[in-house]
Amino acid sequence: MSWQLETSSPRGLIKHRKLLEENRCRFLDHSPGLQPIQPIVYDSWIRCRQFGIDPRRHQTEDPPNGADLENIIGCSILHKYSTATLNELLIQAEKTKYLMTLCDANGRIIYLGGDRQVKKQAEKMNFVLGSCWSEEAIGTNAIGTSLKTGYPVQIFSAEHFCEGIHDWVCSSSPVRDPVTKEVLGVIDITGCWKEAQAHTLGLVFMASRVIEHKLYEQSLLNRLQLLESYSSFVLRYPQNGVIALDAVFNPIEANLCARRLIHNLTGKDLETIWKEQTFTAILVKLHKSGQPQEDYKIFIEQFGTPCLIQEIYRGNQRIGSILLLIPLDQRTTPSRALHNDTWTKLQSASWSKIVGKSSKILSAISQCNIVAQTNVPVLLLGESGSGKELFAKAIHEISDRREGPFVALNCGAMPNELLASELFGYDPGTFTGAVKGGRKGKFEEAHLGTLFLDEIGEMPLRFQVHLLRVLQEREIVRLGGSTPIPVDVKIIAATHHNLEQLVNDGVFRADFYYRLHVVSITIPPLRERRDDIPLLIDHFLEQFASKYSKPLPMLDPQVRDFLINAYQWPGNVRELQNSLERAVLFCLNGIIAIEDLPQSIQKTLTDNSSWTRNIVSPANWKEFTSSYKKEVLLNLVKESGGNLSATARQLGIARTTLYRHLEKYGVKK
């Protein structure tokens, strides 16, 4: 039988169909009439004819060499975020004698797993890591056809265009980019045709959905990081136009300065001019033609002003860029600044008062950078002494209200009867003994600025409704008065309580909670960001040495290790600050010993065995410094009576790893 004829025309296809009929085609079993072949297969065969593929082929081309392949896989974002899901599914695939693959947008296999025997058989058609399964390479097959059409497909036995693949059934589903919707690759399950199951297609479809969801989560994180960079630019270059562009150069955010500048120069708004002038395409072309650089200068004629582009990366993935428009009168300044900067640590002067470099504190700072640009209420959550007020002040200082007042009120420290007059003020003659001309309340004092309401969880229930009304109507009425006074105030509230719990307990109004909770930012307790402790110690030692005109003292290394790695800091930064102030005052010979610290800390340190037991866990072992690790190892081995298995268990490490550690840190049994 001549294969040449079979696919050259629709008639030929019918002949091909005959071949299927003689061989194996489940579609014929069910519909012996007119539609024996899936239309998707029919269309694919026609394409294969056009590509000039020889239907007698038995295998696809060889994969690229090891290094090239490693490079392809290493650069694949799809691979990075799919492997965990595929590994889970692989268990099922292996049991049912199937192979599971992930292919990139070119049809190249970048992940392959499954039953060893089946893998061996599949090698005959070059179904191996790195080989290409596009339609152009090997004709109709689920991987290539799914890529070509963008649909999930199952290709069964003789539906494959090439003879060498007729013993197989494969099911593939495309994975799309959650933002651009472009097909990034396909998930495929391949097995022997005799083991065919219609529901395999459902399985790959679900797998592709799960992976798309993971990619979506990542795209949200990318977007968050891009907006953080954007906020840093806005803060750093308040006189410049700043535009955030996504990975394919679409504008997603722009400051007022950029919008005004573009409108003045072009008479159109940013989005319109961007579309009309096809800037996206121009920038993509420019990006592709140039050497990969972190930042570069371009001239956009339509804006009539030089621009700088800063590429933004998350790990090694380019997630977007920031476009900085430089007005003609300050052409050189930002450019010089751009090149001098490290770009990654863009913190304004206000943040420099907040000591810390842990990821948790940096993430809180970034969130504050974003909310500072808006007028929505902010709720700061965190234990007492963790720095909520410091953050509230910083938000105020970087917002465009910084010229206005920052007014703080501790709702917990205020007697209930005085709360109303403190917040809303009173008119003359309201109380006996009150100030004669009446008095402004905190809201009026904070007009055009920020009102920080500390310990909001302590606010009496019946009073919350008044505050809610002010938040909604943006005006107050003084006690004893009747004229509404408009107030333009940004509210930052703070609490160490779990407000949701208070709402459930009926002591906090749900409507007030939701009004405050538009944006909540958590300031983590000090024990959860131990990276910050050494910085804070050094900062406070310097601060108090200078305050009391003493030489900079040294902290006993063992005490320092204990404070950094083990102590739980229930009073957070305030406790650390107060402890070190006391220590600087009382220490002798310039060395701070354990006796110079408060009793509570001394007691925990001397009760050595209990803190070792309580504090050491598999989760925090990795965070300890080397000298402290030795200390911990010694204590644990001692406590366990030399039982190394028990010690390894407590640390969550293997016995062999424990031996290595004991040797490394010089602990002898």
Ligand SMILES: Nc1ncnc2c1ncn2[C@@H]1O[C@H](COP(=O)(O)OP(=O)(O)OP(=O)(O)O)[C@@H](O)[C@H]1O
């Ligand atoms: N990251 C930090 N860097 C430097 N000082 C800090 C930091 N965090 C807090 N502090 C200092 O610790 C002290 C306590 O901080 P702050 O008053 O802001 O905490 P708080 O969470 O508002 O406490 P409370 O809930 O008890 O009112 C302040 O003196 C503050 O300056």
